[in-house]
Amino acid sequence: MRIGLIGTGRIGSFHAAALARHPAVDALLVADAAPERAAELAGRIGASAAADVDAVFAGGMDAVVITAATSAHAELIGRAARAGLPVFCEKPIALDIEGTLAALHAVEQAGSVLQLGFQRRFDAGYAAAREAVRGGRLGRLHTVRALTSDPAPPPAAYLPLSGGLYRDCLVHDFDALRWVTGREVREVYAVGSDAGPAMFREADDVDTAAAVLTLDDGTLATATATRCNGAGYDVRMELAGERDQLAVGWDARTPLTSAEPTGPAAPADPWPGFLDRFAPAYEAELAAFVEVAQGVRENPCDGREALHALRIAEACEVSRRERRPVRLTEIEGG
Numbered sequence: 001m002r003i004g005l006i007g008t009g010r011i012g013s014f015h016a017a018a019l020a021r022h023p024a025v026d027a028l029l030v031a032d033a034a035p036e037r038a039a040e041l042a043g044r045i046g047a048s049a050a051a052d053v054d055a056v057f058a059g060g061m062d063a064v065v066i067t068a069a070t071s072a073h074a075e076l077i078g079r080a081a082r083a084g085l086p087v088f089c090e091k092p093i094a095l096d097i098e099g100t101l102a103a104l105h106a107v108e109q110a111g112s113v114l115q116l117g118f119q120r121r122f123d124a125g126y127a128a129a130r131e132a133v134r135g136g137r138l139g140r141l142h143t144v145r146a147l148t149s150d151p152a153p154p155p156a157a158y159l160p161l162s163g164g165l166y167r168d169c170l171v172h173d174f175d176a177l178r179w180v181t182g183r184e185v186r187e188v189y190a191v192g193s194d195a196g197p198a199m200f201r202e203a204d205d206v207d208t209a210a211a212v213l214t215l216d217d218g219t220l221a222t223a224t225a226t227r228c229n230g231a232g233y234d235v236r237m238e239l240a241g242e243r244d245q246l247a248v249g250w251d252a253r254t255p256l257t258s259a260e261p262t263g264p265a266a267p268a269d270p271w272p273g274f275l276d277r278f279a280p281a282y283e284a285e286l287a288a289f290v291e292v293a294q295g296v297r298e299n300p301c302d303g304r305e306a307l308h309a310l311r312i313a314e315a316c317e318v319s320r321r322e323r324r325p326v327r328l329t330e331i332e333g334g
Contacts, residue, residue: 004056007068078106122284138241149229159203190316231255232270
């Protein structure tokens with residue numbers, strides 16, 4: 001199988017290495033806006049480097065993986081669809097609903113396949129939580145608590161391009177919430193704080209955020225995120241039901257210290273970042289895409305899933321700015 005990968009930054013390099021190791025991938029062609037970066041990566045992992053993106057689409061590929069800058073996602077998805085190529089794209093499709101819908105329309109018009117990169121769906125802990133909830137182990141689910149805490153802020157130049165903390169970061173929690181519970185979000189109330197580094201205020205963004213989400217069966221969920229968690233990278237989900245409760249992401253490397261005399265101490269090697277924490281999940285989602293492109297597996301996360309998560313993020317942004325509850329019916333694209 002011949003796969004073209006566009007975008008050789010941090011996540012693109014990680015995906016390229018995973019694809020280069022995959023036994024079903026016979027040829028991997030990588031491209032980047034900076035050709036020298038693509039050439040360096042290709043030499044390191046045993047792939048081929050394309051002179052530019054056009055060379056990928058002209059190279060007789062069987063599928064395309066998009067890990068380029070967010071601003072290029074929608075256009076590249078449309079181009080792959082029109083070329084009849086199955087495409088994997090890191091989230092988001094676009095930073096707004098209009099751009100997301102346009103890309104989805106291009107895929108549907110072409111009858112092509114688009115798999116979105118929500119890697120938590122391939123994480124063992126989230127999968128076990130989904131099975132527990134769907135199988136009735138917890139009984140009636142009444143409370144869900146989700147959090148994503150980055151150990152350090154991203155570069156200042158990234159913030160204006162990110163879409164903000166809800167769209168860039170918490171969108172993963174929103175997708176996981178839907179996927180694990182099987183329910184839809186009905187209403188949100190969100191707040192944010194820009195009390196940290198000045199670069200967040202300058203980008204009209206927040207460094208810390210919280211949202212209360214009401215699901216369509218009455219389950220209450222909270223989702224929090226911060227860019228300033230110095231203890232380490234912390235991603236968890238806690239689910240509480242009438243029979244039992246369960247925690248995802250609580251292990252020997254969770255950067256959390258108990259205040260109790262007999263509680264666990266801080267880990268010696270906390271998770272440093274998302275690539276370390278979710279490495280097996282990233283491998284699994286790329287392996288799934290290879291099977292989707294081969295036509296031997298159903299798409300585990302199509303583009304509509306990204307639209308649902310983005311609508312929740314949009315509702316949270318409206319809520320934060322207008323300081324009021326927002327129903328999902330107010331957000332276009334439903």
